[in-house]
Amino acid sequence: MPTQNITCIIVDDEPMALNLVESYVVKTPFLELQKKCNSAIEALDFVKTNPVDLLFLDIQMPDLTGLELSKLLPKETRVIFTTAFNEYALEGFKVEALDYLLKPFDYAEFLAAANKAHTWFGLVKGNIEKQITEEKEFLFVKSEYKQLRIKLADVLYFEGLKDYIKIWIKDNPKPILTLMSLKSLQEELSENQFLRVHRSFIVSLKNIEVVERSQIIINQQRITVSDQYKPKFLAYITNNSLT
Numbered sequence: 001m002p003t004q005n006i007t008c009i010i011v012d013d014e015p016m017a018l019n020l021v022e023s024y025v026v027k028t029p030f031l032e033l034q035k036k037c038n039s040a041i042e043a044l045d046f047v048k049t050n051p052v053d054l055l056f057l058d059i060q061m062p063d064l065t066g067l068e069l070s071k072l073l074p075k076e077t078r079v080i081f082t083t084a085f086n087e088y089a090l091e092g093f094k095v096e097a098l099d100y101l102l103k104p105f106d107y108a109e110f111l112a113a114a115n116k117a118h119t120w121f122g123l124v125k126g127n128i129e130k131q132i133t134e135e136k137e138f139l140f141v142k143s144e145y146k147q148l149r150i151k152l153a154d155v156l157y158f159e160g161l162k163d164y165i166k167i168w169i170k171d172n173p174k175p176i177l178t179l180m181s182l183k184s185l186q187e188e189l190s191e192n193q194f195l196r197v198h199r200s201f202i203v204s205l206k207n208i209e210v211v212e213r214s215q216i217i218i219n220q221q222r223i224t225v226s227d228q229y230k231p232k233f234l235a236y237i238t239n240n241s242l243t
Contacts, residue, residue: 006114006121007051009035011043011066012058012082017103021056021082024110030118040064044072052077054098054117059083070097078120080113139188141167141178148176152193156218158185158202168219170207197225197233211237 008031010021018036025031034052037043041064043055057079059066070079078096084103098120099113140147150167159166159175160182166175186196196202201223203216210217214225225233 004122005030005032006053006117007032007034008054008056009033009037009043009046009052010056011037011040011061011069012056013038013061014058017058017082021110024107024114025056027107028111028114031114040066040069044069047073047077053121055079056082056101060085078117080117136188136190141176141180143176143178150176152189152204153206155194155204156207157204157221157223158182158194160200168221170219191232195229195233195236197223197229199226199228205236 008025010018010025010033012018012021015038018038022033022036025033031054034050035043035046037046040057040061043057044064047055051074053076055070055073055077057066057070059081060083066079066081066083070081073079078098080099080101081097082101082103082105098117101109101113136152138152139150141150142148150169154170156168156170159168163179163181165178165180165182165185167178168175182196182200182202186194186202189202193205194202195205197216203218203223207218208216209219214230216223216225
């Protein structure tokens with residue numbers, strides 16, 4: 001796996017602990033220290049405008065604890081807890097911490113936790129790169145004895161009709177008709193671009209204009225999201241909502 005750097009900050013209200021973890025970070029090649037913070041409030045202010053990958057985070061701090069801070073972080077930011085109190089371990093893993101270091105810990109223990117983060121970020125970034133690579137820009141479909149090149153960015157939705165599929169394209173009042181099953185088509189499409197929402201419809205996610213209760217509106221067409229496909233569609237909406 002190629003090496004990638006992980007940006008991080010250290011959060012601890014004890015100066016000696018801050019300096020010790022800083023010395024560990026400096027000698028770890030793939031870690032990039034962005035800031036040392038002596039309170040969770042200072043750290044929260046920093047990450048609001050300076051996104052980082054990882055926090056080395058003490059738990060027991062005044063005003064705002066490390067556990068409370070971890071619940072306010074962006075979902076992309078991960079945490080390794082550093083604390084002198086082992087009773088917090090279970091709570092730490094409940095908030096999906098990558099690891100838990102019990103003070104006093106040496107560099108070998110720190111490096112093991114940092115390597116775990118390195119592996120985690122490598123897998124996540126690798127999956128994202130793979131998804132981007134696998135996304136297609138176009139498909140060739142057979143229609144009226146011709147192979148038509150369909151630009152996927154222009155597709156509004158696919159509509160299944162027995163053994164045929166209607167392909168509805170932007171600025172085209174008539175659909176393209178091709179002999180193919182919706183299931184076979186679904187296997188060719190990336191779920192980052194298209195999602196099946198009904199046994200008869202696969203929709204372009206970027207072309208959804210309105211979601212109203214259990215219906216999607218695309219180009220004035222109302223498409224019902226059936227119960228079978230609703231969980232995945234709702235997960236997509238949740239992951240892309242501001243609230």
